[in-house]
Amino acid sequence: DAGVTQSPTHLIKTRGQQVTLRCSPISGHKSVSWYQQVLGQGPQFIFQYYEKEERGRGNFPDRFSARQFPNYSSELNVNALLLGDSALYLCASSWDIMGEKLFFGSGTQLSVL
């Protein structure tokens, strides 16, 4: 079975640009969440979506937005990129919102120059 897939794997952008990251959950999983991992730190929660509804948002500015599609895939958008947005962006899926075991993708490494 395919795991959580994320695209692209690597991305280089310049300050002020916009970026869209994509995630496909494990088949049958209805909950998708996004995490940001800065070098040397643990992943930090950005968003959670369940059944296409936003169910949680972390302490991130409004430049960050996301959505979940009817097939449960998800996109994370970041506008007006800053140097500090450089990080590994991880997508995770679970069967439902209460599943404590999250399955993570390999992430998208975003570099903002």
Place this chain on the structure above:
Amino acid sequence: DQQVKQNSPSLSVQEGRISILNCDYTNSMFDYFLWYKKYPAEGPTFLISISSIKDKNEDGRFTVFLNKSAKHLSLHIVPSQPGDSAVYFCAARSMDSSYKLIFGSGTRLLVRP
């Protein structure tokens, strides 16, 4: 404020011996605690979890202990193997509507042959 802390950034252990990774938390509003393992260029992989109502959970070579009064959990790996070398993150699941995971900063484990 860091609600989940891993105070040891690194740990080196001889193959065959016990590895003990520690984690402290400051908030009681967590219902599950989890350990994830991360290899370079991969997403975190679920290892083992424990409910907040339990004090021990075992899965093969991995055992997690939870001391609620001390707000402390630990992961024991016995016996340690070179393939266990990775970064280990502890995480706590929030009981709010997002059920988000709050991660520690990780401990890099090196198991020497």
